[in-house]
Amino acid sequence: MPSPIRPTDDEARALARLLLTSATTAALAVLDETGAPRVSRIAFATAEDGSPLSLVSSLSAHTGALRADPRCSLLLGEPKGRGDPLNHARLTLAAMARFVAPGSPEHGALAARFLESHPKARLYIGFADFAFVRFSVSRGDLNGGFGKAFTLTPADMGLV
Amino acid sequence: MPSPIRPTDDEARALARLLLTSATTAALAVLDETGAPRVSRIAFATAEDGSPLSLVSSLSAHTGALRADPRCSLLLGEPKGRGDPLNHARLTLAAMARFVAPGSPEHGALAARFLESHPKARLYIGFADFAFVRFSVSRGDLNGGFGKAFTLTPADMGLV
Numbered sequence: 001m002p003s004p005i006r007p008t009d010d011e012a013r014a015l016a017r018l019l020l021t022s023a024t025t026a027a028l029a030v031l032d033e034t035g036a037p038r039v040s041r042i043a044f045a046t047a048e049d050g051s052p053l054s055l056v057s058s059l060s061a062h063t064g065a066l067r068a069d070p071r072c073s074l075l076l077g078e079p080k081g082r083g084d085p086l087n088h089a090r091l092t093l094a095a096m097a098r099f100v101a102p103g104s105p106e107h108g109a110l111a112a113r114f115l116e117s118h119p120k121a122r123l124y125i126g127f128a129d130f131a132f133v134r135f136s137v138s139r140g141d142l143n144g145g146f147g148k149a150f151t152l153t154p155a156d157m158g159l160v
Numbered sequence: 161m162p163s164p165i166r167p168t169d170d171e172a173r174a175l176a177r178l179l180l181t182s183a184t185t186a187a188l189a190v191l192d193e194t195g196a197p198r199v200s201r202i203a204f205a206t207a208e209d210g211s212p213l214s215l216v217s218s219l220s221a222h223t224g225a226l227r228a229d230p231r232c233s234l235l236l237g238e239p240k241g242r243g244d245p246l247n248h249a250r251l252t253l254a255a256m257a258r259f260v261a262p263g264s265p266e267h268g269a270l271a272a273r274f275l276e277s278h279p280k281a282r283l284y285i286g287f288a289d290f291a292f293v294r295f296s297v298s299r300g301d302l303n304g305g306f307g308k309a310f311t312l313t314p315a316d317m318g319l320v
């Protein structure tokens with residue numbers, strides 16, 4: 001069977017970067033306490049360096065799961081408008097999660113940045129049970145529609 | 161810490177059933193070959209009995225992953241319109257995947273059903289590398305917006 005993965009080109013790189021910078025939510029996959037996968041919706045933004053970022057509640061199952069095992073995956077790109085939704089671009093990221101210490105300078109900088117894209121989060125960003133999580137991305141699988149699959153490095157996506 | 165999970169009520173059951181019957185795509189979390197989680201977008205429909213269903217390509221990484229380990233999770237409910245996207249309803253399902261034999265009577269019945277909600281799939285539904293996957297759901301985690309979290313049984317969601 002021939003590989004369905006195309007050679008990476010600048011159009012693919014640009015599409016992945018667009019999905020990263022325009023997404024405000026993501027589907028997050030984590031491992032539950034039995035090692036089974038679990039997917040839920042999280043808020044999504046990027047830090048100043050372009051790396052993925054979320055604000056999560058300690059009441060959410062995904063938060064406990066990430067504290068127990070940082071391996072995770074993010075799906076960016078919502079189906080929009082007409083046509084087959086599988087023909088809309090989306091990006092799967094393989095990542096490791098790292099929690100940011102509350103009250104740290106890093107937390108303050110991320111809060112200012114996060115509120116630019118999530119102004120409604122002002123209502124709860126200061127709550128003690130909310131924490132920032134940063135994602136270190138090791139790989140991207142871009143699907144730009146039927147027959148348009150690419151495997152991207154962090155550098156391809158503007159992530160170092 | 162008090163439990164954030166509310167007692168299940170009929171409104172929660174109805175919302176979960178609405179998400180099941182109205183979704184045309186889902187985020188699917190699987191385990192990759194290393195046991196790490198991986199999330200991607202799939203087409204979504206329900207069979208006659210209300211149980212979740214997808215049509216997947218053997219060229220997709222999630223298909224190989226589900227054949228190796230059927231444990232998976234589905235996220236239904238796309239963020240829409242204005243306001244904080246985390247205030248929009250979504251449903252996380254814990255499930256096991258089962259592939260339907262191509263050419264079986266079950267396959268034929270599912271194809272007719274699937275095309276009702278995914279008419280564009282007529283272009284590829286007959287390709288040899290596409291297969292139906294059915295999902296046996298063991299649990300639902302409904303998030304109807306802030307402070308509206310419920311844990312649902314299959315029966316709550318109309319699934320038996």
